[in-house]
Each structure stands twice: as structure tokens, then as C-alpha cells.
Amino acid sequence: MQKIIVLTGAGISADSGLKTFRGADGLWEGHHIEEVATPEAFARNPRLVYEFYNLRRAQLLDPAIQPNAAHKALAEFEKSYPGSFHIITQNVDNLHERAGSENIIHMHGELQKIRCLQTGESFFWQDDLDETTPHPKGIHSSLRPDIVWFGEMPMHMAEIEELLSDCDVFLSIGTSGNVYPAAGFVNWTKGSCYKVEFNTEETPISEIFDRTIIGPAAKTVTEWCRDFLTTK
Numbered sequence: 001m002q003k004i005i006v007l008t009g010a011g012i013s014a015d016s017g018l019k020t021f022r023g024a025d026g027l028w029e030g031h032h033i034e035e036v037a038t039p040e041a042f043a044r045n046p047r048l049v050y051e052f053y054n055l056r057r058a059q060l061l062d063p064a065i066q067p068n069a070a071h072k073a074l075a076e077f078e079k080s081y082p083g084s085f086h087i088i089t090q091n092v093d094n095l096h097e098r099a100g101s102e103n104i105i106h107m108h109g110e111l112q113k114i115r116c117l118q119t120g121e122s123f124f125w126q127d128d129l130d131e132t133t134p135h136p137k138g139i140h141s142s143l144r145p146d147i148v149w150f151g152e153m154p155m156h157m158a159e160i161e162e163l164l165s166d167c168d169v170f171l172s173i174g175t176s177g178n179v180y181p182a183a184g185f186v187n188w189t190k191g192s193c194y195k196v197e198f199n200t201e202e203t204p205i206s207e208i209f210d211r212t213i214i215g216p217a218a219k220t221v222t223e224w225c226r227d228f229l230t231t232k
């Protein structure tokens with residue numbers, strides 16, 4: 001039975017109404033990366049960084065933001081497929097979980113988690129966060145979004161490396177191939193691994209894949225999952 005790994009990026013959530021990171025203007029919701037997504041930004045202007053992620057976190061409670069057909073197809077696939085199946089996501093939203101996926105690795109953290117700066121412990125959190133938020137355990141320590149910022153090590157890397165080195169099918173969905181290490185994962189798979197990319201356009205790493213399927217993930221991923229299960 002083939003072992004399948006799916007890497008997802010912001011493009012899979014685009015069809016749910018969440019903005020991708022690299023818009024045509026090079027800004028994330030009007031901000032330069034270094035203003036909101038680095039440890040230096042948090043040290044310099046914590047209020048701005050808290051606010052940026054508060055807005056992102058609040059979006060997840062908006063009833064208009066729902067898992068789309070691509071998230072649902074992957075969740076259905078996981079339930080029907082008897083082999084090993086894992087999603088590695090760069091996304092900090094919770095749409096894979098809400099679609100019903102179970103084997104999910106959040107390598108860039110999660111919007112609905114906050115982290116204690118003193119102990120490193122993380123906590124489920126759906127509200128706004130700022131300097132005045134009481135620590136869930138009453139400790140005198142600051143709290144930050146449980147998000148991997150630029151210059152920080154992505155989470156769960158040992159597990160990811162092990163999974164990639166042993167997978168037979170690698171699907172990369174809605175990611176621009178700009179941010180490492182995720183953009184290099186396709187090269188961490190073994191030579192015999194079948195590699196498919198799903199995107200609305202070619203990316204800088206498209207030529208490494210056996211196939212690039214162009215189109216919105218809600219359509220292309222749904223079709224691929226159906227075809228794979230019916231031909232196996």
C-alpha cells in the first residue's frame with residue numbers, strides 16, 4: 001500500500017476566502033513580512049503583531065470561512081484510504097481539522113494556540129491576545145501567538161523528515177515554493193516517489209514534480225482524490 005504525504009499551503013484555503021501570503025503587491029494584508037512575522041517585529045512592536053494575528057484568529061470564527069471542497073476531499077480520502085496518509089500543512093488556520101482530517105502536522109504553528117514565553121507550553125486560544133491577557137496557568141510570563149516566524153525553526157521537523165523519506169506519493173497543494181524548508185520537501189522524498197503539484201500557476205519548483213495540475217485546488221484536488229481511489 002502506497003504511503004502518501006500531502007503538503008499544503010495558503011492556496012488550499014484561498015477557495016475558502018482566506019488570503020494567501022504573497023499577493024501581487026507583495027504585502028500580507030497590507031504589511032511587509034518583517035513588520036509582523038519576525039521575532040524582531042514582536043520585540044519592537046508587540047501591539048502590531050498581536051493585532052495582526054488577532055485579526056487572523058478572529059477570521060476563523062467567521063461563519064463565512066468554511067473548509068472548501070479540497071479540504072473535504074482530503075479528509076474523505078484519509079477515511080477511505082487504507083494506507084498511510086499524512087497532511088503536513090504550512091497553514092496556521094484550522095480548516096483541515098474542521099473538514100475532518102486527523103493526521104495533520106502544523107509545521108508553522110496554529111492561530112488557535114498561544115505559547116508561554118517562559119515555559120514554551122502552548123494553549124488552545126480563540127480570543128484576542130495582548131500584553132494584558134492573563135496567563136492560563138497564572139504564571140508571570142508573556143504570551144505570544146504559537147506561530148513560527150521568519151528566522152525560527154519550523155515545528156516537528158524530525159517527524160516530517162522521516163515521513164518524507166519513506167513516502168511513495170507526494171502531493172504539494174497551493175504553495176508558492178518560496179519558503180524553505182517546505183519548498184525543499186519534494187527533494188527529501190526518495191527517487192521512486194510520485195510527485196504531483198496542484199496550483200493555479202507554475203511555481204519556481206514545478207519542474208521537480210512528475211506532474212503539475214493547474215487550477216483551483218477545490219476542483220483539481222477533489223478530482224485527483226476521486227480518480228486515485230477509483231483506479232486503485
Ligand code: OAD
Pocket residue numbers: 008009010011012014015020021022023037090091108147148149150173174175176177178179198199200201203215216217218
Ligand atoms: P503563498 O501565498 O506564498 O502561496 C500560495 C500559493 O497558492 C501560490 O503559489 C498561488 O499561486 C497558489 N494558489 C492561490 N490560489 C489557489 C487555489 N485556489 N488553488 C491552488 N493554488 C492556489 O503561501 P504559502 O506557500 O503557503 O509562513 O506560504 C508559505 C509560508 O509563507 C506560509 O506558511 C507563511 C509564509 O511565510 C508562516 O507564517 C511561518
